[in-house]
Amino acid sequence: MRLTGTGHASMRIDTGAGSILCDPWVNPAYFASWFPFPDNSQLDWETLGDVDYLYVSHLHRDHFDAAHLKRFISKKATVLLPEYPTSELEDELRDLGFTSFLRTKSEEVVELDGGLKVMIQALTSPTDGPIGDSSLWVEYDGVRLLNQNDARPTDLGVFAELGHVHAHLLQFSGAIWYPMVYELPSAAKTAFGKQKRDRQMDRTIRYIDDLKASWVFPIAGPPCFLDDELWQFNDIHGDEGNIFPDQQVFLDHYNGLGYDNGVILLPGSVSEIGTESVHTTHPVPDVREFFDRKEEHLRAYQERARPVIEAAKASWRHPEIDVLAGMKRRIEPLLDESIYLAKGVGGPVRFDLVGYDGESVESILVDFPGKEVRPYADEKVRYRFRTERALVEHLLHIEEVDWVNSLFLSCRFSAARIGQYNEFVYAFFKCLSEERLQYAEGWYDEHERSTDAEDITIGDWVVQRRCPHLKADLTRFGIVEDNQLTCQLHGWRFDLASGRCLTSVGHSIRAHRADEAPATVPVEAEAEPAG
Numbered sequence: 001m002r003l004t005g006t007g008h009a010s011m012r013i014d015t016g017a018g019s020i021l022c023d024p025w026v027n028p029a030y031f032a033s034w035f036p037f038p039d040n041s042q043l044d045w046e047t048l049g050d051v052d053y054l055y056v057s058h059l060h061r062d063h064f065d066a067a068h069l070k071r072f073i074s075k076k077a078t079v080l081l082p083e084y085p086t087s088e089l090e091d092e093l094r095d096l097g098f099t100s101f102l103r104t105k106s107e108e109v110v111e112l113d114g115g116l117k118v119m120i121q122a123l124t125s126p127t128d129g130p131i132g133d134s135s136l137w138v139e140y141d142g143v144r145l146l147n148q149n150d151a152r153p154t155d156l157g158v159f160a161e162l163g164h165v166h167a168h169l170l171q172f173s174g175a176i177w178y179p180m181v182y183e184l185p186s187a188a189k190t191a192f193g194k195q196k197r198d199r200q201m202d203r204t205i206r207y208i209d210d211l212k213a214s215w216v217f218p219i220a221g222p223p224c225f226l227d228d229e230l231w232q233f234n235d236i237h238g239d240e241g242n243i244f245p246d247q248q249v250f251l252d253h254y255n256g257l258g259y260d261n262g263v264i265l266l267p268g269s270v271s272e273i274g275t276e277s278v279h280t281t282h283p284v285p286d287v288r289e290f291f292d293r294k295e296e297h298l299r300a301y302q303e304r305a306r307p308v309i310e311a312a313k314a315s316w317r318h319p320e321i322d323v324l325a326g327m328k329r330r331i332e333p334l335l336d337e338s339i340y341l342a343k344g345v346g347g348p349v350r351f352d353l354v355g356y357d358g359e360s361v362e363s364i365l366v367d368f369p370g371k372e373v374r375p376y377a378d379e380k381v382r383y384r385f386r387t388e389r390a391l392v393e394h395l396l397h398i399e400e401v402d403w404v405n406s407l408f409l410s411c412r413f414s415a416a417r418i419g420q421y422n423e424f425v426y427a428f429f430k431c432l433s434e435e436r437l438q439y440a441e442g443w444y445d446e447h448e449r450s451t452d453a454e455d456i457t458i459g460d461w462v463v464q465r466r467c468p469h470l471k472a473d474l475t476r477f478g479i480v481e482d483n484q485l486t487c488q489l490h491g492w493r494f495d496l497a498s499g500r501c502l503t504s505v506g507h508s509i510r511a512h513r514a515d516e517a518p519a520t521v522p523v524e525a526e527a528e529p530a531g
């Protein structure tokens with residue numbers, strides 16, 4: 001099996017029974033904020049795109065690059081489609097000209113022509129990607145590969161059961177706006193960033209330990225930021241709180257823990273993978289030296305990208321749009337329908353929109369309890385976002401249904417909040433369509449009602465086996481220290497004496513001391529604090 005690195009989470013897999021191109025991404029994503037690093041635009045995409053199968057793991061724009069798919073990827077390719085609750089991914093690919101689809105069933109192996117086997121695991125909670133993220137398992141001639149990309153399965157058992165995996169490709173770097181955009185003192189931001197950076201690395205190691213593949217390929221990040229306004233997010237400033245460490249940084253950390261099976265794939269690197277060996281060639285003489293000169297590469301890349309960024313910025317302004325009326329029209333009908341998400345947000349969310357002059361500000365309130373969008377009138381809010389009015393004009397102009405997969409991932413905003421992180425705020429703003437909202441509401445409804453009776457013992461505590469967040473198995477992911485449980489899948493923490501979730505609103509955990517009887521009354525979810 002031959003694996004060609006094509007940048008970020010993208011790769012081409014060649015076997016004797018056909019080739020699969022995964023997640024090709026070249027054009028900048030999220031309001032021209034994210035670029036793939038290293039630059040992969042000079043690869044021979046005509047040849048790379050001439051494939052038998054295409055796999056797009058999910059609709060995040062650093063995995064789904066519509067312009068690139070349209071121009072370079074053979075429309076004769078059969079799309080290996082994850083089993084998602086909505087048809088958005090298929091619809092978007094059809095719009096680009098793809099006509100052949102293999103609709104897989106989650107976690108079911110499919111044998112393709114020539115003995116090539118694939119299996120796709122689809123994750124479908126409202127917090128997985130843009131309502132959906134997935135991993136691809138491939139087997140040919142006894143060699144097995146798992147492209148986990150940035151998916152977060154609760155465990156990898158379903159892949160391990162299919163036999164020893166030889167190549168495990170997974171994310172190790174950050175891919176979010178937290179904590180950089182928060183209006184916090186810089187020391188706090190650094191501390192939160194460091195915590196997050198450590199947690200990302202720990203989670204990656206945990207997945208690696210779970211699967212025990214022969215070789216590990218750190219992929220799916222980090223992006224780089226070439227706009228001057230975002231340059232500080234690149235991990236070149238010696239900031240221990242930066243959440244975007246690169247592959248070489250991860251590999252050094254990994255090797256420091258005693259592992260020696262990590263392989264870096266640059267765009268253009270080729271790994272020949274057998275059951276007993278891996279042989280990798282790179283497009284540069286020395287990979288470490290390449291990363292040592294990262295800032296120099298980024299500066300040159302920035303010069304090449306400047307016209308692209310300028311052209312993108314020029315396209316965002318739509319002064320004819322009445323933003324308040326547009327947000328009202330788009331959001332109010334959804335607020336009306338929303339039960340779980342609106343209740344979960346629990347308070348008003350304020351958008352401060354900075355005008356073209358960089359000074360004037362229009363404040364708009366999305367009032368979740370009151371179910372309306374109106375001008376801000378000095379009330380206390382749960383969350384406040386500050387961004388350019390032009391960005392919201394553009395979102396309304398293109399009728400964007402997912403403001404996470406556009407505005408929030410762009411990092412072109414700042415935020416302040418009272419209280420804990422609230423997943424429902426972001427879940428709502430990624431569901432600005434009837435179809436998505438209904439799905440998310442249904443998902444929460446089902447999960448609110450489901451019972452989860454199994455308990456396990458960790459240290460001195462008996463706790464429910466499944467994490468109240470997204471059901472991770474706490475026998476694998478749970479760690480108890482100082483009477484607090486941390487679930488290492490996403491790092492959520494719980495106070496075991498009270499059952500309270502310390503990371504997000506709601507989500508209480510059932511727990512009692514091993515030497516005491518369980519409480520007869522189940523722990524109540526924490527009441528929503530006033531907004």
Ligand code: FES
Pocket residue numbers: 467468469470471472487488489490491492
């Ligand atoms: S499943 Fe997300 S923190 Fe446990």
